[in-house]
Amino acid sequence: MSPSARAESVAVAADFVRHLFVLFKAASVYRPDNAGYRVHATLAAEALAHALEQETELRLETREETLFLNERAVDARAGNSASARFLSLEMARRGVGAILFTRAAGEKGLDALAYAFAGVARDAGFEDVSAALARTPGPGVVLLPPPVLETTRARTTTTPPRAGAEQAKRTFFRAVDTVERMMTGLREHVEPELDEAKTAVQDLAAQVVADEQALFELSLLQHFDEYTYAHCVNVCVYGVAIGVRLGLEGPALAELGFSCLFHDAGKARVPLALIDKPDAFTPEEWAEIRRHPALGARELLRLERPLDSALARAAVVAFEHHLGADGKGYPRLPRARRQNVYSRICAIADAFDALTSGRVYAKRALTPHEAVLRMAQHAASAFDLLLFRLFIGAVGVYPIGTVLRLDTGERAVVARNAPGTLLAPRLVLLGPDAAPAGTADLGELDARTSLPLRRVESALDARREHLDPAALLATKP
Amino acid sequence: METNAATRKLQAAQLLAELADVSAEGVRLEALRSEAAAFAPLEAAVDLALDLLAPTTDPEGLDDSLATLDALSRRLARARAVEPALRLLEGLARLEAAENDRDSPRALRLRAALADACAAARGSVS
Numbered sequence: 001m002s003p004s005a006r007a008e009s010v011a012v013a014a015d016f017v018r019h020l021f022v023l024f025k026a027a028s029v030y031r032p033d034n035a036g037y038r039v040h041a042t043l044a045a046e047a048l049a050h051a052l053e054q055e056t057e058l059r060l061e062t063r064e065e066t067l068f069l070n071e072r073a074v075d076a077r078a079g080n081s082a083s084a085r086f087l088s089l090e091m092a093r094r095g096v097g098a099i100l101f102t103r104a105a106g107e108k109g110l111d112a113l114a115y116a117f118a119g120v121a122r123d124a125g126f127e128d129v130s131a132a133l134a135r136t137p138g139p140g141v142v143l144l145p146p147p148v149l150e151t152t153r154a155r156t157t158t159t160p161p162r163a164g165a166e167q168a169k170r171t172f173f174r175a176v177d178t179v180e181r182m183m184t185g186l187r188e189h190v191e192p193e194l195d196e197a198k199t200a201v202q203d204l205a206a207q208v209v210a211d212e213q214a215l216f217e218l219s220l221l222q223h224f225d226e227y228t229y230a231h232c233v234n235v236c237v238y239g240v241a242i243g244v245r246l247g248l249e250g251p252a253l254a255e256l257g258f259s260c261l262f263h264d265a266g267k268a269r270v271p272l273a274l275i276d277k278p279d280a281f282t283p284e285e286w287a288e289i290r291r292h293p294a295l296g297a298r299e300l301l302r303l304e305r306p307l308d309s310a311l312a313r314a315a316v317v318a319f320e321h322h323l324g325a326d327g328k329g330y331p332r333l334p335r336a337r338r339q340n341v342y343s344r345i346c347a348i349a350d351a352f353d354a355l356t357s358g359r360v361y362a363k364r365a366l367t368p369h370e371a372v373l374r375m376a377q378h379a380a381s382a383f384d385l386l387l388f389r390l391f392i393g394a395v396g397v398y399p400i401g402t403v404l405r406l407d408t409g410e411r412a413v414v415a416r417n418a419p420g421t422l423l424a425p426r427l428v429l430l431g432p433d434a435a436p437a438g439t440a441d442l443g444e445l446d447a448r449t450s451l452p453l454r455r456v457e458s459a460l461d462a463r464r465e466h467l468d469p470a471a472l473l474a475t476k477p
Numbered sequence: 478m479e480t481n482a483a484t485r486k487l488q489a490a491q492l493l494a495e496l497a498d499v500s501a502e503g504v505r506l507e508a509l510r511s512e513a514a515a516f517a518p519l520e521a522a523v524d525l526a527l528d529l530l531a532p533t534t535d536p537e538g539l540d541d542s543l544a545t546l547d548a549l550s551r552r553l554a555r556a557r558a559v560e561p562a563l564r565l566l567e568g569l570a571r572l573e574a575a576e577n578d579r580d581s582p583r584a585l586r587l588r589a590a591l592a593d594a595c596a597a598a599r600g601s602v603s
Contacts, residue, residue, distance in 0.1 A: 009513040208590045247510055255512075294535035294541075297525055307552055314519035319525055332533040340521075341512045376496075386505055397490045420493040453578055456490070458483045 009054070013069040013219045016051040017060070019044035020110070021083035024090065027114035029190050030179055041114075043106040044201050053173070061144075062088045063096035063270060071430075082226060089173055090117055097146030100438050105140030136408035166215035171207045172222075175200040179229040179261060187267035191304055201236065202258035208240045213416050216241075220356060220368055221401045221470035228267060229276060231353055234261040236376065238349035239342075241394035242387060246345075250472050255310045259317035266318060268295025285381055290330045313342055321346045325382050344384040348391050351375060368399035369459040373470070397422045401469035403460040408453075413469050415439065428472060434465075443473060491540040519561040522549055527568035530587070539583065543590050548599035569594055 030037040051058055060069050067074045067084040074084050087348030091099070094117065101109070130143050159455035166469035178200040185192040207215055219234040240262035243253050267275055270292055283291060296318030299403075300311060321342035323330045324374045327336060339347070355374060361472065366374060372392065379388045384414055395418030398404065404412050404427070411434070424443025433438035444453045462469050485494065526549050528534055529542040546569075553562045569591045576584035 009548060023527045027548055200576065246506060246513075246514060252513060281484070291538065294529055294538055294542075298529060298538065299539050301522060301525065301545050302548050307522055307549075308517055312521050313516060314526055316521050331528075331535060333528055334531050334533055335528075337528060339515070339522075343510055370488075372493065376489065376493055386499065386502060386509065389496045389499050389502075392493050393499065397493045397497070421496055423490065456487065458486065 002310045003207050005113060008071050010074070012047075012051050013072040014074050016044070016047040016058075017067065017074045018083045019047040020060075020114075021086050023110060023114045024086070024117055025181070025184065028119040029185060029188065032111055032115060035265050041107045041111055045105075046109050048101060048105060048110065050160065052101070052105075056103065058101040059098050060087070060101070062311075064092060075421060085338055086177060089177065090171070090241075092170075093174065094120075094124065094129045096129060096143050098144040100142040100144060102140045102142075109141040115461065134180075139421060148365060155251070157350055165214050165217075168207055168211060168218060171203045172215060172218045172237075174202055175236070175261075176226075176229050179232045180226065182262070183229065183232075183265070183268045186265060186299055194303070194305065194311070197259060197261060201240075201254055201261055201318050204233070204236055205240050205253050206259050208237060211240050212244075212394065216377065216395060216400045217470075217473060218328075219353070220399060221473070227357060228264065231357065232264055233348040234353040234357075235263060235346060238352055238391070239345050241277050241346045242348065242390050245390040247391055248385070250259065251309075255313050256345060258310045259314045259342050260349060262296070262300065262314045263321045263350060264292065264296065265299050266292030266294065269295040273303050292320075293303050293322055313340070315344045316340050317346050321350055323347075324382055325384050327331075328381075339384075340474070341384075341387075344387055348375070348388055352391070352395070359448075367402060367461055368395070368458065369397070369402045370461075372399065374457050392422070393419065396425060398425055398456070398459065401462070401473065403462045403465055403467055405457045405460055407455045409452070409466070411467075412440070412454075413467070413472050427454075430467075430472070434467060436475055471477060479507065486555055519553065519558050520564065520580065523553075523561045523565045523568065526565065526575055530569075530590075532583070539586070547593060547597075548590060550594040553595040554599075562594075566591070566594055566598055 008319040010208060024042050026034075026037045026040045027367055032038075032041075048058075058069055060067070060336065062068070065088075067088050091097075098112065112133055114413045116129050120128045120132050126143065126145050133141065133143060144428060171315055178196055182192040182194075182197055184190075204215070214224050215237045219237050222230070236257050240253060240257045270288060272280075274288060277285070289469060297315045300315035300318055301307070303311065305311070317340065319331075320337070320339045323331070323333075323337065323339050323343065324347070325339060325344060327338070329334070331415075352371055352375060354369050355366045355371040374444065375383070375388065376392075379385055396414070398414045398417070400416065402414040402415055403415065411430045413430065415428045416426040418425070421443055428436050429438045429440055429444055440454065442452070442456070444450065446453050481482040526546050528540070529545060530539070535542065546565075550562075550565065553565065569587065573584065573591055576587065578584060
């Protein structure tokens with residue numbers, strides 16, 4: 001196959017995957033006879049027919065974390081990361097090894113597939129989805145379980161630390177998907193399934209308690225096309241980490257996580273083009289953006305479900321998270337209103353993620369260490385100082401992914417912080433070729449002199465050093 | 478110059494590490510936990526609704542805030558939540574009274590909202 005034919009073939013596959021992704025999303029919100037849904041079903045069926053022109057059948061499956069349609073990788077290289085990731089995760093979550101599409105598959109088959117995934121319970125597995133697919137006659141689409149060999153291999157090669165990281169990854173991405181569904185629902189005036197969000201928060205909270213550093217690594221170092229959704233999850237992760245240090249547990253911790261997850265609910269009412277605008281906002285646009293706390297509070301208060309503690313707290317946090325500890329933020333209120341403790345926690349988490357992502361409130365993304373220093377400068381007026389101190393205890397002085405210059409001349413990436421040893425994180429040392437060359441604890445002492453083997457000389461900007469901390473930590477020795 | 482800046486940053490890092498030690502803050506942490514536990518959903522929702530209706534909060538969203546208030550009034554009535562309903566009425570009366578121009582569309586709408594909330598509250602009080 002010529003390079004141009006190959007590129008065309010990948011583009012056709014990517015097009016089908018994108019339409020399938022949209023169809024799955026639409027099926028989670030609309031009924032099959034909805035006009036909007038039908039448009040997507042037609043487009044997906046056309047894309048499938050196009051992809052099947054050169055093949056007798058198509059097999060959609062994930063291999064080595066990449067989604068393939070037959071032999072065509074349909075991942076970030078095809079500009080399809082969000083769609084591919086979603087479908088990969090949905091299949092993995094349901095224990096589906098592959099989806100087989102034959103030439104008999106059309107709109108009916110795709111309908112049956114989309115609603116089989118969307119209609120089952122959150123924890124439903126392969127058997128349930130297959131049964132749902134079989135209930136609706138959908139010719140031409142078959143679900144296959146994961147190959148036994150691959151399952152065995154995955155089981156034998158997974159070491160405990162990576163298993164923890166993988167679990168964190170699954171929990172994190174699932175939460176991002178949940179937020180996306182919720183926000184899309186709010187945007188389209190569909191009452192969101194808040195129980196799904198509560199489950200996602202419980203999973204995140206359990207993960208923070210088990211291994212918060214694995215989640216911080218994802219929050220700080222993963223880059224998403226759809227930042228708004230990942231931002232909500234990041235704020236939830238940092239907020240829950242503060243809550244754990246405060247001593248919150250059970251429903252109180254879950255409500256904190258839920259409030260943080262929905263702190264930006266009002267952005268579902270702000271035009272997407274404005275939220276995603278890459279340039280600086282005009283004063284009028286800023287005025288529109290600054291409405292989101294009031295918009296979010298109203299949106300949550302008006303949901304047609306019991307106004308329980310979680311929902312009321314979420315509405316309060318959505319309203320107050322930009323108010324500032326001194327009340328001088330926004331919205332502007334004619335009477336004094338003290339931020340609720342959950343809002344004060346959310347404000348810290350929100351500021352840190354905004355600063356490190358370089359969105360909206362900062363011209364460029366600060367390094368995690370710079371962000372902590374910047375926040376410390378304004379902590380007395382902008383934040384609750386005691387809560388900010390708990391936050392430092394969680395993310396560290398040199399948060400995960402920070403690049404350091406050491407007094408030995410070496411460069412290193414912070415891989416892990418441990419409570420009580422914030423100035424002595426675990427490091428991945430870099431060799432002269434900037435590749436990982438070993439690991440060390442910064443607090444390690446020389447056996448003869450009892451002096452530290454390495455000291456921090458300065459924190460560096462990873463971009464200026466042309467380093468990718470996420471990649472370096474993923475390939476650490 | 479650069480060395481000075483680097484030294485200052487290292488000192489700041491040291492200071493932050495010391496700040497992160499909250500072992501002597503047991504009383505203040507307990508106060509924060511108590512504050513978190515003292516949350517009353519309906520009272521909080523009432524305060525929120527009143528602040529949403531304040532003239533500077535979101536002037537463009539007055540209609541939506543009134544709709545939210547309406548939904549909240551009915552919710553309080555259904556829950557027979559007397560105290561929050563009274564609090565809402567008092568707050569609304571204050572807001573309405575604070576309007577400078579008593580015949581402005583905003584004042585008229587607030588007055589109508591107050592009447593509606595009173596009607597809904599009767600269900601919770603009776």
